[in-house]
Amino acid sequence: MIIPMEFYARDPAIVAKELLGMYIVRVLGSKKLVCKIVETEAYYGVEDPASRARRGGDLARALYDGVGIAIVYGMHRQWLFNIAAHEEGSGGAVLIRACEPIEGIEVMMKLRNTTRLRDLTSGPGRLCKALAIDKSFHWKPVYVEKYGLWIEHGEKIPSDLVCESYRIGVKQDLDRPLRFYIKGNYFVSKL
DNA sequence: CGCCAGATTGACT
DNA sequence: GTCAATCTGGCGG
Numbered sequence: 001m002i003i004p005m006e007f008y009a010r011d012p013a014i015v016a017k018e019l020l021g022m023y024i025v026r027v028l029g030s031k032k033l034v035c036k037i038v039e040t041e042a043y044y045g046v047e048d049p050a051s052r053a054r055r056g057g058d059l060a061r062a063l064y065d066g067v068g069i070a071i072v073y074g075m076h077r078q079w080l081f082n083i084a085a086h087e088e089g090s091g092g093a094v095l096i097r098a099c100e101p102i103e104g105i106e107v108m109m110k111l112r113n114t115t116r117l118r119d120l121t122s123g124p125g126r127l128c129k130a131l132a133i134d135k136s137f138h139w140k141p142v143y144v145e146k147y148g149l150w151i152e153h154g155e156k157i158p159s160d161l162v163c164e165s166y167r168i169g170v171k172q173d174l175d176r177p178l179r180f181y182i183k184g185n186y187f188v189s190k191l
Numbered sequence: 192c193g194c195c196a197g198a199t200t201g202a203c204t
Numbered sequence: 205g206t207c208a209a210t211c212t213g214g215c216g217g
Contacts (some may be wrong), residue, residue, distance in 0.1 A: 041198070057214055074212040076199040095198060102201065125199055135212090169198055 001153045003113055008068035008085040012042035012092035017164075017180045020100035021157040022052060024099060026113055026131045027148040036154055037180040039181040039188045041167050043082070044115050045091025049172035053091050054145045062139060064091040070149065072138040078125030081109070081133050083142055096099070099128070099178070099189040120188045157182055 003022065008015055019037050026033040044065060045053045052059040052073065066084035073080055073180045086092035099121045100173055102109055108120050108130040120129040128134070133149065140147045161184070164177040166188055182189045 034202095043198075052198085052213085055214055059213075073198095075197055077211045079207080079212095080198060082198090097198085117200095123199070167198070171197080181199065 003151045003153060005068040008083060008143075009087065010085065012044060012085045012094055013172065013180075015083075015180070016040040016042040016094040017162060018081075019096075019151070020162060020180055020182055021096060023152045023154040024131065025103065025150050025152055026097070026104075026133070027145075028104075028107065028132055031107050033100035033185055034102040035131065036102055037099050037151075038185040039063055039096075039098035040043060040179070041095040041097055042178040042180075043086075043093050043095060043189040044160060044174075045086070048174060049090075050167065050170040050174075051091070051093075056181045060091070061095055066139065068141055068143045070133075070137045070140050070142055072128075072133060072135055074135070076125065079128040080124050080130050081107065081131075081137075089137055092178060095124060096127065097124050098181070098187050099127050102187065111125070118186065123189045 019040050022037050024035045043051045051064045069084045071082040073097045082093040082095045101120050112120055112130045122131045142150050163181050163183045165179045166177050167173050167179045
């Protein structure tokens with residue numbers, strides 16, 4: 001079952017937490033790729049020093065005007081995949097940091113050019129490559145099937161398996177944990 | 192058009 | 205564990 005747009009119209013931290021265990025579905029021609037989300041991070045608007053909203057431009061607009069849309073942008077020679085998620089009148093998004101390959105693993109290995117399962121999708125840049133997510137998905141809604149990329153309800157993660165920590169790789173983090181991951185999952189990018 | 196910073200990755204001093 | 209490659213986006217000129 002596909003997740004409706006309203007799901008994303010809430011605080012980014014809540015959305016990030018609840019996205020754990022959900023499935024990313026990607027249709028590539030006749031192939032179908034499915035991954036379970038195991039690690040996410042929440043980003044806010046201009047009040048967040050790590051948010052691209054601070055820099056203005058198109059990304060800031062996506063963070064504020066879009067809800068339930070993909071925000072794809074490049075850095076360190078790869079793509080980063082976010083979903084715009086925030087309450088009315090503010091800005092924010094959820095970064096998908098890692099996921100677990102469920103279906104279409106062969107295809108992902110080909111796209112990633114590796115046979116190491118652990119390396120397939122255990123990192124924000126890696127999972128984009130494994131799922132063939134690029135700039136063309138920027139600003140496309142993930143609550144419809146039309147574009148070949150959407151999020152579906154998946155496994156319910158018991159709350160005692162949901163961990164939180166500070167965000168990874170962020171120079172200036174906020175004073176509270178905004179990274180969420182499934183405890184003990186093999187594909188979480190970092191403990 | 193050039194400059195700079197950054198939510199990373201993969202190869203190996 | 206350490207380190208440098210190399211890309212995108214925003215901004216100034």
